[in-house]
Amino acid sequence: MSTVHNNALAVLFAFTSALTIAIGTVWRHQIVLRYSAEQEGSSGAIGAIRRPTWWLSLSLAWLAYGFQAVALAFGTLLVVQPVLVLSLLLTLVLSAKVERRGMEIDETFWATVLTIAVGVLVVLGRPEPGAREASISEWLIALGAGTVVMTVTVAAARRTGSVMRAFLLGAVCGAIFGYLAVFSKTTVDAFVRGGVPELVTTWPLYALLGAAVVGTIVQQYAFSAGNLSQSLPAMKIFEPLLAYTLGMTLLGEKFTVTTVWGWAMMALAVAAMFVSTFFLSRKSL
Numbered sequence: 001m002s003t004v005h006n007n008a009l010a011v012l013f014a015f016t017s018a019l020t021i022a023i024g025t026v027w028r029h030q031i032v033l034r035y036s037a038e039q040e041g042s043s044g045a046i047g048a049i050r051r052p053t054w055w056l057s058l059s060l061a062w063l064a065y066g067f068q069a070v071a072l073a074f075g076t077l078l079v080v081q082p083v084l085v086l087s088l089l090l091t092l093v094l095s096a097k098v099e100r101r102g103m104e105i106d107e108t109f110w111a112t113v114l115t116i117a118v119g120v121l122v123v124l125g126r127p128e129p130g131a132r133e134a135s136i137s138e139w140l141i142a143l144g145a146g147t148v149v150m151t152v153t154v155a156a157a158r159r160t161g162s163v164m165r166a167f168l169l170g171a172v173c174g175a176i177f178g179y180l181a182v183f184s185k186t187t188v189d190a191f192v193r194g195g196v197p198e199l200v201t202t203w204p205l206y207a208l209l210g211a212a213v214v215g216t217i218v219q220q221y222a223f224s225a226g227n228l229s230q231s232l233p234a235m236k237i238f239e240p241l242l243a244y245t246l247g248m249t250l251l252g253e254k255f256t257v258t259t260v261w262g263w264a265m266m267a268l269a270v271a272a273m274f275v276s277t278f279f280l281s282r283k284s285l
Contacts, residue, residue: 010075130252166226178242
């Protein structure tokens with residue numbers, strides 16, 4: 001098998017992944033609300049997981065990851081990650097439809113900003129795959145530095161109030177998922193190059209599985225540390241930030257922008273994406 005670079009297909013599958021994430025999120029939220037209404041005084045989140053429909057809705061997360069993997073087979077992290085951020089926007093839109101209400105003015109504004117920002121990054125940036133493979137020493141430096149920073153952050157979170165604790169743990173969770181995205185890209189590329197034999201012998205596959213477990217655990221601690229509006233913004237910002245940084249430094253991915261004006265627009269789009277993500281995540285479920 002050989003690598004096929006196609007940004008259009010990467011965007012298509014990434015958007016399908018984002019839509020699947022949104023559908024699953026809204027579905028699970030509705031199940032929790034319905035259970036809470038039926039069982040007054042009971043914890044909707046705890047009680048709902050006993051229902052088969054909750055687990056069925058959770059399976060959409062795995063389906064979404066499958067679409068993400070296919071997207072990464074066709075495109076770079078610089079294409080896929082911004083499109084995945086749209087899951088936040090899609091969640092809010094679907095939630096409004098299901099609840100038969102209109103979106104608030106600020107939701108509509110930031111949703112528009114996010115959509116434009118993602119469009120600029122993908123269309124103007126025209127990301128290209130990297131032509132280099134990071135050495136083991138480079139991977140060790142990236143992983144070692146990240147581990148130290150995240151460990152210190154977790155230790156600091158344990159000594160702060162609930163609001164800052166939720167934010168810091170959310171940031172760590174987002175960083176872990178950023179590493180997970182890079183492991184996913186390298187794992188998918190290994191499979192495309194050599195099929196199952198190369199897949200099972202590539203170390204990022206096992207790093208991916210480990211990061212998924214650790215990230216899920218940290219995510220639950222972040223959610224339990226405070227309100228969702230305190231941890232989710234950090235998760236949604238640090239995940240693409242780490243994925244972007246590692247994709248460009250370790251994998252050699254790049255934007256094909258050549259003018260000062262073009263780079264100024266790209267910088268503005270990145271800033272707009274992060275700001276709109278922050279405000280939309282505070283409105284999320």
